[in-house]
Amino acid sequence: MHAEAVKGHLDSILLASLEPQPLHGYAIMEAVRAGSHASFDLPTGTVYPALHRLERAGLVRSKWSTVSGRRRRTYELTDRGRRRLREERQSWKLFSRAVSNLLSGAPAGATP
Amino acid sequence: MTAAARSDPIEGLLDAIGARLPGPARPREEILTELRDGLLEVADANQRRGLGHGEAVQLAVRQFGDAPTIAAAFWPEMAAARARRVVFGLFVTGPIVVALWIWAARSRSLGPESGVFDSSLSHAAAVLLIAATIGCGIWAIIAAGHAPLWPHIEPQMALLGAAAMGGVAVVADLAMLSTLSAPLASLPGPVHQVALAAAILASATRLILTSRASRSCLAMRTMT
Numbered sequence A: 001m002h003a004e005a006v007k008g009h010l011d012s013i014l015l016a017s018l019e020p021q022p023l024h025g026y027a028i029m030e031a032v033r034a035g036s037h038a039s040f041d042l043p044t045g046t047v048y049p050a051l052h053r054l055e056r057a058g059l060v061r062s063k064w065s066t067v068s069g070r071r072r073r074t075y076e077l078t079d080r081g082r083r084r085l086r087e088e089r090q091s092w093k094l095f096s097r098a099v100s101n102l103l104s105g106a107p108a109g110a111t112p
Numbered sequence B: 001m002t003a004a005a006r007s008d009p010i011e012g013l014l015d016a017i018g019a020r021l022p023g024p025a026r027p028r029e030e031i032l033t034e035l036r037d038g039l040l041e042v043a044d045a046n047q048r049r050g051l052g053h054g055e056a057v058q059l060a061v062r063q064f065g066d067a068p069t070i071a072a073a074f075w076p077e078m079a080a081a082r083a084r085r086v087v088f089g090l091f092v093t094g095p096i097v098v099a100l101w102i103w104a105a106r107s108r109s110l111g112p113e114s115g116v117f118d119s120s121l122s123h124a125a126a127v128l129l130i131a132a133t134i135g136c137g138i139w140a141i142i143a144a145g146h147a148p149l150w151p152h153i154e155p156q157m158a159l160l161g162a163a164a165m166g167g168v169a170v171v172a173d174l175a176m177l178s179t180l181s182a183p184l185a186s187l188p189g190p191v192h193q194v195a196l197a198a199a200i201l202a203s204a205t206r207l208i209l210t211s212r213a214s215r216s217c218l219a220m221r222t223m224t
Helices: A003-007 A010-018 A025-035 A044-056 A079-103 B003-007 B009-019 B025-048 B053-064 B067-073 B075-107 B120-143 B155-186 B193-221
Strands: A060-067 A070-077
Touching: A003 A010, A010 A025, A010 A044, A010 A060, A010 A070, A010 A079, A025 A044, A025 A070, A025 B025, A044 A060, A044 A070, A044 B025, A044 B053, A044 B067, A044 B075, A070 A079, A070 B025, B009 B025, B009 B053, B009 B067, B025 B053, B025 B075, B067 B075, B075 B120, B075 B155, B075 B193, B120 B155, B155 B193
Parallel strands: none
Antiparallel strands: A060 A070
16 A cells, blocks of 8 residues: 555554554554555654654653664553544544445445 | 765665754754664564565665655654753753852842842843743743643744744843943942853853854754
8 A cells, every 4th residue: 555545544553553562663664564464564764753743742652772782762652642542543433434335335325 | 974874875874864854963863873773673674584684774775765755754853852952051041141140240249229220120121031031931842842732833833932032032141241241340349350250251152052043943944
């Protein structure tokens, strides 16, 4: 899937990938790739600025560690981030149901 | 370009990104350290898929994206860092400069009877300047992020707030220099040249640095 198509949903995708556990940038990319069955293959560099933006918004927090001699920044969801993820999920369900109805070709007013 | 950058595509890309990140050195270094780790992880993964080292690194750089796009995406981070740095510097140096002027005034026995501090107008102006400085600083810090209450405020506003705070600080320093240095130098009494020289030096230094910092904040706003 083209990166542009994912752009508008990148924040939600990143929040969802961090829900199970704290991850560093590359591990987040891998989680997104695996979770989307390799449909989403973003340019790696686009993930890091997005994570910084989420941190500035208070949705994730980061901490530094050293792994195999390399300094590594790991991100985890904040309480605010978890709340936002719940809201995004709810809103996505409504949106996707509406689009599915429209694209299914079912006549208006018909119940699925 | 460094020697490492010439021989290593990863360092070459990081050099190109770093050259496009304006602002304080520390956040820039942290961004580059994080990106380096990410690039090396991608290169390692490429090697695990069977590529040779050189090919794995080249592919990692291609997969990462181009330097101008990545650097531009980090602009809000760098803008917020610059604004925070300027505000922090002004909040720290402000009380020091005021304390030095108070020390200079006391060392010359410059009390209310001297007339220098006896004007309600100068008191009002001082209060106004301090309030404006603190107000601009708080606005800049809020806009610089880590303030979830107002996440929609753009970092451009943080730079504007920091530049405004710098502007008010310049006015305050000019006011102190112009209204206090002459009376302190001319009044009779025990001469405490060190106190007066320290106050003038502190105000003048801050004046120069603040003007430069404010201009750089305004210049950075146009880099988006």
